[in-house]
Amino acid sequence: MKRKLYDLAHARAGDKGNTTILSLIAYKAEDFALLRERVTPQAVKRHFAGIIKGEIVRYELPGLGALQFVGQDALGGGVTTSLAIDVHGKSLSAALLEMEIEA
């Protein structure tokens, strides 16, 4: 069965230059293992195809029930020169939660 990340986790996005930082935090500790297995950097890269153009690194924080994704070349040159309406990519947290995984 497919499940949206929105049902399993909450998220916040931050930015540094042209890099986006996406935190994905399980609501329930027991769901963290599933997130770690399914929400791989490769899967996130596919979900954000054409948006996060560079490498995605994933950090695992089991004690916090969280995964941290750091994506390069993601913000149209960065907050100060991007032509996008959301120059910080703050709303990318909601985009991440739209991702579906097999659960």
Next chain:
Amino acid sequence: MVETLRIGCGAGFQGDRLEPALVLAEHGKLDYLMLECLAERTIALAQLRRLNDPAAGYDALLERRMTGLLPLIKQNGVRIVTNMGAANPIAGAQAIVALAKKLGLTVRVAALTGDAVLDLLDPNQNVLETGEPLSSIGPLLSANAYLGVEEMLPAMESGADIILTGRVADPSLALAPLAHEFGWSIDDIDRFARGTVVGHLLECAGQLTGGYYADPGKKDVPNMARLGFPFADVDADGNATFSKVAGTGGRIDRMTATEQLLYEVTDPNAYLTPDITADFTEVQIMETEPDTIAVTGGRGRKRPETLKVSVGYHAGYIGEGEISYGGENCVARAKLAGEIVAERLRGQFQELRVDILGITGLHTRPMSVGDYNPYEVRLRVAGRSTDRQKAALVGEEVETLWTNGPAGGGGARKSTQEQIGIVSCLLARAKVKPQVTVFET
């Protein structure tokens, strides 16, 4: 020595609400109030103001924030640590003294300078983001090194009511009072790491107490209109509990704190500040009482050898135009409108961004599974130029859609804005010459 120190955070960005800091200063039983008001671009904009007026360049809201805060901090013995000095801490300190005189109060303000390092940079040194030399990025406007606790301590020791800085690392606004009051040495890695966790959790103010968290029906936050800002009770080892003033809106728990702990952290194993290489991976957040959390487990390694410098430069102008369409076939009309504008501007802009707000504005495409059929959408076109008049063409062409575009367009708006770009580079710590100047009523 005090057993615990209470530090509140009354602002998390330049334009933040004024009220929560007043609530903290009046009812929070604080020892220190930090106000973080200086994003990367904010200081470059402040430098622009200073170039036009040598007495300007400190935070534009400084007088408004201090008018309410000064009587409260004098009455309750609270010290303020803030980066509202922005591009001109000296003029900011003088403005606070003048304001205090007007209010009939005595005040002592310590201004920390030395972060402005444009003259110390080598034009041939590399930009961290691109690897290109600094000289290649366009007219430089400002360069500010992130100073830390070591540079702030003389200001802390001055006995001032208000410590007013330019660019310092955000968490240092909390760590400096801790190091000062508890006598932590600069190389006390464990305590500096825990104090940096405290500063990082506090630095965005309302983002710890339920601000930027709510999602109705899913993640509810009570009484957001009166969102209260956080304070931390920190012991001499750097362990802390966080809460907010009773009766204020918001919530603080493991979920809100985890979002903030990880916020803008590019490597949880190595969060770099001028004070420490902090490791957040073993941090534990425990809910101890309603709206109260205990945070432990911050670790760290030696601080970086070099200071990070944020460099502002002129990046030309961005012109924008918007117009809305609604009802049957509105998406097709908005797309046609965008094609018309793009055709009229063809060849004049290196990059032109054409979006249908409601469909492509945020993420260039809907990220959900399933069809979208919005009742209304808004066309947005944006382009950049080194020439203001040329950038303005974007909005002007969108505006002509009133009488030269598809049916039913409404609410056209146009704007042209100067852009300040920001890049980073590194500077040897020894090159920076921090200085403290004290002003009194």
